[in-house]
Amino acid sequence: DAGVTQSPTHLIKTRGQQVTLRCSPKSGHDTVSWYQQALGQGPQFIFQYYEEEERQRGNFPDRFSGHQFPNYSSELNVNALLLGDSALYLCASSLVIVSGLEKLFFGSGTQLSVL
């Protein structure tokens, strides 16, 4: 049973470019959350997708957008890249339950460097 997979592992872009990161959730999971983790910091919540819709959003500009597909996989898109977007981008999957979120399963992340 595959866990959460993310691609690519590493990515180098230049300022102003656009980037797309991909995530396949753990089998049986229907919810995908994206996090940005700067060096030495804790993960910052970007947004969460469930039933192909953005359900929750953190304090990130509209340059950050996403999508969830019918097979529950997800993409994170960042437009007009800034140097400050350099970070580890983590995808996490979970199963929504009525009583609230249980534990998250994380992928290994995509290390994005913006030059």
Add this chain to the structure above:
Amino acid sequence: SQQGEEDPQALSIQEGENATMNCSYKTSINNLQWYRQNSGRGLVHLILIRSNEREKHSGRLRVTLDTSKKSSSLLITASRAADTASYFCATIYGGATNKLIFGTGTLLAVQP
């Protein structure tokens, strides 16, 4: 920000010693979770404690929760070099938000 804060930011101990990390948060929670991250890669869930629980054990891990003080602690007993990692607390806030907010993390170094 609703982010919790861990204390200390960094901790260095010898193998066999116990390690204690603390987490403080700001508002009422549904549950609190602890995660480990090795070498800046994906996080791994360690343990979850619900708001109506005060203490929970899992192997060498012991977690306490004090909702009156809005704080939690993670104790790792008989530490090993393999425990070297960053440890984060994460909280789910009231309501069905299903949004997990992470703290700032404690970097633990266990010297062999």
